[in-house]
Amino acid sequence: MTTTNHPIAISVQELVKSFDKVMAVDHLSFTVPKGTIFGLLGHNGAGKSTTIDCLLGTQAYQSGHVSILGEDPIKVRKKLFQKVGVQFQETAFQSQLKVKEICQITHSLYERPRDWQKALETFGLADKKQAFVSTLSGGEKQKLCILLAVMGNPEVIFLDELTTGLDPKARREVWRYLHLLKEQGVTIFLTSHFMDEVENLCDQILILKEGKTIARGTVQEVIEASGQKNMDEAFLYLMGEEF
Numbered sequence: 001m002t003t004t005n006h007p008i009a010i011s012v013q014e015l016v017k018s019f020d021k022v023m024a025v026d027h028l029s030f031t032v033p034k035g036t037i038f039g040l041l042g043h044n045g046a047g048k049s050t051t052i053d054c055l056l057g058t059q060a061y062q063s064g065h066v067s068i069l070g071e072d073p074i075k076v077r078k079k080l081f082q083k084v085g086v087q088f089q090e091t092a093f094q095s096q097l098k099v100k101e102i103c104q105i106t107h108s109l110y111e112r113p114r115d116w117q118k119a120l121e122t123f124g125l126a127d128k129k130q131a132f133v134s135t136l137s138g139g140e141k142q143k144l145c146i147l148l149a150v151m152g153n154p155e156v157i158f159l160d161e162l163t164t165g166l167d168p169k170a171r172r173e174v175w176r177y178l179h180l181l182k183e184q185g186v187t188i189f190l191t192s193h194f195m196d197e198v199e200n201l202c203d204q205i206l207i208l209k210e211g212k213t214i215a216r217g218t219v220q221e222v223i224e225a226s227g228q229k230n231m232d233e234a235f236l237y238l239m240g241e242e243f
């Protein structure tokens with residue numbers, strides 16, 4: 001299958017992944033059209049990260065099928081790496097490196113990278129260029145993670161727990177930036193525990209519970225289907241935790 005004129009950026013069909021007796025992902029299916037923002041939601045342990053790992057080809061699965069840009073991530077990992085950005089958690093960093101060094105190293109990995117100095121400015125990190133990553137605040141590290149995820153000018157980006165640790169101003173800056181990326185045609189797959197974030201960003205959402213889909217659609221559709229007033233209440237209601 002080729003990647004040209006393929007309206008679907010991400011496809012997951014009947015995905016099954018278990019760890020011993022834990023069914024982490026249970027016959028999960030969804031697609032994400034190109035140029036849209038998709039939110040995968042659910043409590044801790046619902047299966048979100050496992051789904052992302054299967055999609056990125058870093059976790060083998062028992063059955064089903066996944067594809068990114070029409071390709072099997074396990075088979076064409078190197079090629080997809082140039083088109084797919086991933087926000088790693090800050091612990092994946094070599095924190096004895098300076099911000100500038102980690103940017104330069106990441107920059108060198110891509111065929112058509114962004115101007116990293118400009119990106120630092122966009123993320124309000126320009127004055128931290130010479131700082132060691134270990135000295136950054138939690139929020140600054142988080143912004144750096146997002147910056148590194150977009151360094152290769154990806155067509156698809158995976159952002160796991162997007163703005164955890166960011167202050168309200170930084171969260172809004174990140175949201176604005178993601179809207180900008182979407183306008184440029186980038187497909188964004190995110191997980192989040194913040195319903196205001198989900199409402200602001202996501203075109204489509206899917207709520208997972210114990211690896212199974214319990215709701216999907218636009219934010220509005222999910223709120224309406226739940227019979228609740230807003231996304232916060234809809235989420236709790238659907239998770240079986242209505243008050």
Ligand SMILES: Nc1ncnc2c1ncn2[C@@H]1O[C@H](COP(=O)(O)OP(=O)(O)OP(=O)(O)O)[C@@H](O)[C@H]1O
Pocket residue numbers: 019022023024042043044045046047048049050051
């Ligand atoms: N390597 C592993 N070995 C055994 N069980 C695992 C492993 N990775 C995940 N699990 C289990 O699979 C289930 C799904 O975990 P996963 O990390 O995908 O959840 P999550 O929705 O990403 O949670 P969080 O919001 O906390 O990141 C959990 O029950 C978890 O304990």
